[in-house]
Amino acid sequence: MLDKNGIAKRIAQEVKDGYYVNLGIGIPTLVANYIPDNINVVLQSENGLLGMGPFPFEGEEDADYINAGKQTITTVPGSAFFDSAMSFGMIRARKIHLTILGAMEVSENGDIANWKIPGKMVKGMGGAMDLVASAENIIVAMQHVNKAGESKLLPECTLPLTGIRCVKKVVTELGVFDILPEGGFKLVECAPDVTIEQIKAATKGRLIV
Amino acid sequence: MIDKTVSSASAAISDIRSGMTLAVGGFGLCGIPENLISALLSSGITNLTCISNNAGVDDFGLGLLLQKKQIKKMIASYVGENAAFERQMLSGELEVDLIPQGTLATRCLAAGYGMPAIFTPAGVGTEVAKGKESRKFTFHGVEKEYLMETAFEIDFSLVKAWKGDRMGNLVYRATALNFNHVMAMAGKTTIAEVEELVEPGELDPNFIHTPGIYVSKIVQGVHYEKRIEQRTIRARNQSF
Secondary structure: OOOHHHHHHHHHOOOOOOOEEEEOOOHHHHHHHHOOOOOOOEEEEOOOEEEEOOOOEOOOOOOOOEOOOOEEOOEEEEEEEOOHHHHHHHHHOOOOOEEEEOOOEEEOOOOEEOOEEOOOEEOOOOOHHHHHHHOOOEEEEOOOEOOOOOEOEEOOOOOOOOEOOOOOEEEOOOEEEEEOOOOOEEEEEEOOOOOHHHHHHHOOOOEEO | OOOOEOOOHHHHOOOOOOOOEEEEOOEOOEOOOHHHHHHHHHHOOOOEEEEOOOOOEOOEOHHHHHHOOOEEEEEEOOOOOOHHHHHHHHOOOOEEEEOOHHHHHHHHHHHHOOOOEEEEOOOOOOHHHOOOOEEEEEEOOEEEEEEEEEOOOEEEEEEEEEEEEOOOOEEOOHHHOOOHHHHHHHEEEEEEEEEEEEOOOOOOHHHOOEOHHHOOEEEEOOOOOOOOOEOOOEOOOOOO
16 A cells, blocks of 8 residues: 555656646645656646745745745746746646646546535635646546545545546555546556455446456 | 835725725735735725635735625635635635636736636536536637636735836746736736835846836835745755
């Protein structure tokens, strides 16, 4: 079974040389730690930065340098700042090659829900709706089941949707799943020491083994 | 010289009335117009509709105006960091319109570019699409559905820049650019506060973000706190 860093490490294998990549908050942010040194990748932060670097050293934090998670960050050589309209312009114009984000639920036809639990939690969608509506290549990083032990890989999402028919791949602590164009979670890899039976038991949506 | 300088933040906001619609720049607490928010706080103006990506935190940014119940309606994309906000919203005290971040930015852009509406794929198939006109377009060779979103009608935009000259030309710093530039363009009237107010000619015209034509009033900000929301650092031996 993978831990959060294990999920991030596995997703980093999907990042290719020359990619511009948008990383969401949570596990997706950790992916940056595992991008191989021998490839060139530019990280986009949708608050207005291409070329996001690591967190600053202590004492070098600057309130004007943050990422979309409001964390203090640095830039790398060749970075560029831009305004919020341009940021989503490049997202809509499909200049971003890969988008990695978290989710509360994913359905077998690629719908995603990650912004609202009616009556309980309403944080807002931030940039997620724009990203999933336009991105060509979306990978979801999440736990396979929620805190109540219920599957987050479903026939249909039960929570308010963020986007429809958009997720291409899901990576959880149990394995890697491709969402097929005709629907269904195709098991691509089992995580270390995870059995197909375990995955079957934790997956409510249609699983193709 | 068309001099747009005003002497204080309270003088800058003197034409704002209760019930108006304001756009407030910033992303989280980064690049927020601290001085203009403080002036609003002591003005007693209420019933405001505020368009801003976030709602501040409980004790800073727009959170201060929320605590004093000066805001009637918020239009934002993400409000996760503000407990007072979440409470007022869930209890129905505060009217809230949560919209996608790119839609928020582009509705500002449309206003600043003089276009009444734009089409975006964000929100298609979700509750954001409810009651909205949609159309199919073939774009980049793919037919997709798009939602029509209208330009914001903003009485006053309140923005914060790094440097500005007396004619209202603005330059922002790093990711504090965020919504400030598009909101500066979007207001019927725009008020800018700056960390550094300079004379015309001191800013290189090649590097102006917002031309002064979009700015009605400019004020030198004082006592910037520039609070950090998530202070993240790394050890000296850590690469990322």
